[in-house]
Each structure stands twice: as structure tokens, then as C-alpha cells.
Amino acid sequence: MASFYKYQTKNGVFWRFVIDNGKDPITGKRKQTSRQGFKTKREAQEMAYELEKEIKGKGSIFQGDNKSFYDFCNMWLDIYQNQRAVKPGTIRIRKNEINNWQHYFRHISIEDITLKMFQDAINDMKKRFSESTLEGIYITGKMIFEKAVELEIIKEDPTRYSYFPRYTKTVEEIENEEKLPNYMEKNELSNFLKTCKDHGLLHDYEIFLTLAYTGLRLGELCALKTTDVFEEEGTYFLKISKTLYNPKNIIKDYKLVTTKNKTSRRTIDIAPVVYDALQNVISYNEQLKEATGEDYHDEDFIFVNSNKYPGYPHYIKFVQHRMNRILRIANMNQHLSPHAFRHTHTSLLAEAGVELERIMKRLGHANDEITKRIYLHITKPVREKDAERFSQLMDQVINIET
Structure with missing residues (x-):
């Protein structure tokens, strides 16, 4: 089995591999074959596998x-x-x-x-x-x-x-699959955001306002940078191209990775109120940067820690804790998670008459059954009216024939 090693020379960084051929049956010593000078690990792997097959047959x-x-x-x-x-x-x-x-x-x-x-x-x-x-x-x-x-x-x-x-599947499991996920009605969302304004901690209002108006995944929100917010010809936009990966919730131990899939990379328009909120956070960060100097983790993130580790992006668990606090103060459903804002955004877009295809595109979905279920639930009254109007039209057709 091959082992791979990276080494430095005056001409750059290269890879080498060593293949262990087992023990010599006579001497008892281990037999090894090596090659080096590969520019990438993958090149070394491909050569190693070919050589192993040649050696072993x-x-x-x-x-x-x-x-x-x-x-x-x-x-x-x-x-x-x-x-x-x-x-x-x-x-x-x-x-x-x-x-x-x-x-x-x-x-x-x-x-x-x-x-x-x-x-x-x-x-x-x-x-x-x-x-x-x-x-x-x-x-x-x-x-x-x-x-x-x-x-x-x-x-x-x-x-x-x-x-x-x-x-x-049991009847109960089938029924649970058909249940709608947790999302907020308009009055609940209004109550939540008002509570954020009155009782929220630093930038709680801006965080949850952005989630409500955009339907971003939480990892996408935490990965936002100032360059992702821009204006063109009087319209404000938000670019989503990355997500924050921090499974252990250790603030310094984060990675930026690509979005969930190709469809998730998107640019969406945002309301002026969201743009203004994000600009307020960006301005605050500039002041924080000046105050903390070299201690500031200057990677251009928008929603950042402002205490012990200034400039480091918030992680998902942090936002969840902030949300739980607001839910308790507002006396709302404690089982709601930040992902509920994504479902809430879907319901509000559907109620506003936005077509399902455009909602899916805005959310970065190639296909999602939950989004479809929410959309069909919200638009059910409209579809029933459509069916009623069609039935009335057909009644007229039948009356003409008779």
C-alpha cells in the first residue's frame, strides 16, 4: 500500500510516494519502491496505483x-x-x-x-x-x-x-411526512422582529431581518462578506456563493466551502430595508476594526463576533442561541429553528403571488418537496377560486349548447 508525502525544494512543493511490497521471504526485510517529483498528490496517487498493479500483477x-x-x-x-x-x-x-x-x-x-x-x-x-x-x-x-x-x-x-x-411505513409516519414544517405566520414574524428591536442583543434584529427577507440558509448568512452586498442602478442585490462550515462550533475553527449545489449559487434582489440594515452592520464593523487593531480577524465578514474574537464570523449554534432567547421573551414556539425563516420566506412569497419556479430559484433549490408543500398549502385558496371560476365558465358553455 502506498504512502504519500509532500516535500519542499528550491523549485517548489512536490509529492512523493513509497509502496510497501511486504517482506522479502529470504532476508525478512521490508521491500519498498518509491517515486517522487509529482506536482500534485493526485498525480502521485495515479502513478502509485499503476505501479502497484504492475508490481503485484x-x-x-x-x-x-x-x-x-x-x-x-x-x-x-x-x-x-x-x-x-x-x-x-x-x-x-x-x-x-x-x-x-x-x-x-x-x-x-x-x-x-x-x-x-x-x-x-x-x-x-x-x-x-x-x-x-x-x-x-x-x-x-x-x-x-x-x-x-x-x-x-x-x-x-x-x-x-x-x-x-x-x-x-406506518400510517403515523405517512401522516408526519405530509405535515407542514414549522414556519411563522405574518403576525408571528412581526412579533418576533419587534421583540428583536426592543430586546435583542447586538445585531439580532439585522440577522433575523435578513433571514426573513431572503430565506438564506444559516450557513450562507454566516459566510456573507461586505462584497456580497451591492447596488446596481438603484436596485440592491445579495450574492450567495459560499457557506460557513463549523461543525464543532469553535469560533476560530471555521471553513468556507462552496454552496450546497450549483443551483445554490445565486444573486437575489433585496429590499432597501435589508440593504440599510446590512450597511449599518458593516459600518459598525469598521469602527470595531479601528478599536481592536491587529486583534481584528479582517476577512470582511458581515456578521461577526465583537468580544473576545473580533471579526470572526458567527457560527450556526450562536445564531440558534440568540433565536431561542428572542422566542422565550416573545412567548413564541420554542421549537422554531433559524431554518423556519426559510420556510416563512417561502410562505410569504407564495402569498404575495410569486410563482413556485421563481421561489425555488430565489431559495437556491433545484427541487424541494417541503417548499412545494408550503407553496401548495398557501396558494390553496387561490387555486380553489380558479377552479370555481373555471366551473362557472363551463356552466356558461353548457348553457349555450342547450
């Missing part, structure tokens, strides 16, 4: 203890991360899914895993996981074995004729 590239499913999963995850340039959050999910497979196959040779073993494992996991969670585990398992075949580590894919065990 067309069979397994592993020997001895390195033949395990566990070791190949580590290799697969590295390939998956580099080839697909996936987000850290996706990698974390894949690792969790792999851990579930390790429970069954950790010390078993990947060549010895059969269709029955794979199917028995996924059937057993059905007892412990929801359908959506199990589906992710199943897909990851199939990807691992498909890659093993592609790299000629195994000859046949044991998952090829496997099946995903379907769930029988």
Missing part, C-alpha cells in the same frame, strides 16, 4: 495484513476526496457510513466479502437506522466495492446484485 495490490476491508476504505476515502473535491461535511458523513460497514468487515479481506455477507449486513443495519440513513450507508458501500473493481483489486463486485431493503 492483476490480483490484489495488498499483501498480508494490508488486505483488509479497513485498509481499502482508507484508500477509497482518500481517492474519493481528491477526485470529487467534496466538502468537509460530506467527508464526515462518508466516514460515519464507513464506520458502520467496519462493524461487519473491518478485519476481513476485501476479496473474501460475498454478496450474502454484504446483503446480510445491510439487512441487519435496517433494524437500527432510518431509511434515509441506511440509504446513505448502502450507497457508500456500493461505491467502495465499485472502486475496488475499477482498480482491479477484486475481480467481481459483490454488491452488484444486492438490493436495498425497503421500509414499510
Whole structure:
């Protein structure tokens, strides 16, 4: 199995790899093959895999203890991360899914895993996981074995004729699926924002006003920078191109990653009241920057910490805590989350007569069942009137014929 190393020369940074060929049967010493001078890790990986196949022949590239499913999963995850340039959050999910497979196959040779073993494992996991969670585990398992075949580590894919065990849903589960998610009615939103104004902490009003008027995902809001807010010919716009990743909620330990998908990258128009609110926050940050000097984390974020770590962006849990405080003061539903503003935005747009396709585009959705359900719920009275008007028209047609 190859190990990869980055090294520095006067001509720049390069990669090298070392392949462990196992022990020499006569001397007992480990045999190794290495190459270097690769500009990227991916180039080194591709060469290493080709060389491993050449050294080992067309069979397994592993020997001895390195033949395990566990070791190949580590290799697969590295390939998956580099080839697909996936987000850290996706990698974390894949690792969790792999851990579930390790429970069954950790010390078993990947060549010895059969269709029955794979199917028995996924059937057993059905007892412990929801359908959506199990589906992710199943897909990851199939990807691992498909890659093993592609790299000629195994000859046949044991998952090829496997099946995903379907769930029988109860009446209660079906009814819960049809329930609308939590969102605020107009009077509730008005009460919440008024409470923010009267009792909110620093920039609470601006944060929740922006969420209400834009329907942004919370990670998108936390990642906003001053350059994302601009004006053109008297119209104000907000550009959404990134999201904040901070799963441990440690203020300095954040990453900026691309938005959820291609559709999520968008530019939307915003109301003057939102533009003015954001400009007020930006002006405050300029004063904070002058007051804190070099201690300010000057990365141009809009919604930032102003205490111990000035300039660092707020993380999702922080906004959730701020929202919980306002909900308590306003005596509102304590189960509402910041994502409720996204659903509220959908409902208000639907009530305003905005078409579903335009709502989806504004929210950055390629397709979303929850958004559709909210839209159909809000526009139901309008559709009933349409049906009534059509029925009246047809009555006239029938009367003309008679």
C-alpha cells in the first residue's frame, strides 16, 4: 500500500510516494519502491496505483495484513476526496457510513466479502437506522466495492446484485411526512422582529431581518462578506456563493466551502430595508476594526463576533442561541429553528403571488418537496377560486349548447 508525502525544494512543493511490497521471504526485510517529483498528490496517487498493479500483477495490490476491508476504505476515502473535491461535511458523513460497514468487515479481506455477507449486513443495519440513513450507508458501500473493481483489486463486485431493503411505513409516519414544517405566520414574524428591536442583543434584529427577507440558509448568512452586498442602478442585490462550515462550533475553527449545489449559487434582489440594515452592520464593523487593531480577524465578514474574537464570523449554534432567547421573551414556539425563516420566506412569497419556479430559484433549490408543500398549502385558496371560476365558465358553455 502506498504512502504519500509532500516535500519542499528550491523549485517548489512536490509529492512523493513509497509502496510497501511486504517482506522479502529470504532476508525478512521490508521491500519498498518509491517515486517522487509529482506536482500534485493526485498525480502521485495515479502513478502509485499503476505501479502497484504492475508490481503485484492483476490480483490484489495488498499483501498480508494490508488486505483488509479497513485498509481499502482508507484508500477509497482518500481517492474519493481528491477526485470529487467534496466538502468537509460530506467527508464526515462518508466516514460515519464507513464506520458502520467496519462493524461487519473491518478485519476481513476485501476479496473474501460475498454478496450474502454484504446483503446480510445491510439487512441487519435496517433494524437500527432510518431509511434515509441506511440509504446513505448502502450507497457508500456500493461505491467502495465499485472502486475496488475499477482498480482491479477484486475481480467481481459483490454488491452488484444486492438490493436495498425497503421500509414499510406506518400510517403515523405517512401522516408526519405530509405535515407542514414549522414556519411563522405574518403576525408571528412581526412579533418576533419587534421583540428583536426592543430586546435583542447586538445585531439580532439585522440577522433575523435578513433571514426573513431572503430565506438564506444559516450557513450562507454566516459566510456573507461586505462584497456580497451591492447596488446596481438603484436596485440592491445579495450574492450567495459560499457557506460557513463549523461543525464543532469553535469560533476560530471555521471553513468556507462552496454552496450546497450549483443551483445554490445565486444573486437575489433585496429590499432597501435589508440593504440599510446590512450597511449599518458593516459600518459598525469598521469602527470595531479601528478599536481592536491587529486583534481584528479582517476577512470582511458581515456578521461577526465583537468580544473576545473580533471579526470572526458567527457560527450556526450562536445564531440558534440568540433565536431561542428572542422566542422565550416573545412567548413564541420554542421549537422554531433559524431554518423556519426559510420556510416563512417561502410562505410569504407564495402569498404575495410569486410563482413556485421563481421561489425555488430565489431559495437556491433545484427541487424541494417541503417548499412545494408550503407553496401548495398557501396558494390553496387561490387555486380553489380558479377552479370555481373555471366551473362557472363551463356552466356558461353548457348553457349555450342547450
